[in-house]
Amino acid sequence: MRYSTSLSNPAERRAATLAALIVVLALCAAFFIGDVIGDLRRDGVGWHISLELFTTAALGTGVVLLMIELRDMLRRMDSLDRGIRAARGEMAKLIDSFFQGWGLTPSERDVGLLILKGFDNEAIAGLRGVAVGTVRAQSARIYAKAGVDGRAQLFSIFMEELLAEPPTQP
Incomplete structure (x- = not known):
């Protein structure tokens, strides 16, 4: 223990x-x-x-x-x-599987993860050492690949997965 x-x-x-x-x-x-x-x-x-x-x-x-x-x-x-700790690991796997399915680049994956963690574009730009415009462009590509209009809908994809009922065993 x-x-x-x-x-x-x-x-x-x-x-x-x-x-x-x-x-x-x-x-x-x-x-x-x-x-x-x-x-x-x-x-x-x-x-x-x-x-x-x-x-x-x-x-x-x-x-x-x-x-x-x-x-x-x-x-x-x-x-x-x-x-x-197990749930965190499963959530990381879930996020990674969605990012892979959407075909995100490594940079887009980093930005997407920071978006999901709640950082705004300015904070993401500061953390990654890039311009805010670069983060905006990467965010727009992430939203397009995910088929959503913005942050709220991106969050909702993962919230739906968290709140979904687990499949029942026969």
């Missing part, structure tokens, strides 16, 4: 918070276990000790259950991360 040390997303912050809570509760449980043992040696079993034993057992159970939940959460996060 891969665990990130960054707390950049809410799931990672939640996991870190849960881990910190587990540590605090485990320290509290250890304190109460020591207190119960000391009270048993000194006073014997009574209602106060029985209540402390019950409370300590409940606290220990909570620590164990939280540890199980944290482990499950980390597994789910890892599974989701793998799924997202």
Whole structure:
């Protein structure tokens, strides 16, 4: 499993918070276990000790259950991360297959990918070190080869693929 040390997303912050809570509760449980043992040696079993034993057992159970939940959460996060990476790879293959089918040149492929990433013509020109007019001309050729009128329709081709129902198995 891969665990990130960054707390950049809410799931990672939640996991870190849960881990910190587990540590605090485990320290509290250890304190109460020591207190119960000391009270048993000194006073014997009574209602106060029985209540402390019950409370300590409940606290220990909570620590164990939280540890199980944290482990499950980390597994789910890892599974989701793998799924997202797989989806990115599949999307890249899908884009490449469309670009190949349209017969885009390598330069047009670069521009097309940057368009799909949301860059405007000026930003694409800056990234590629070419004139804005060159990017406009390449964009127009991409749209013509794809059979669309502009960026919005180009995006819609890929959105339709993402939202399409997968074929059902007989």
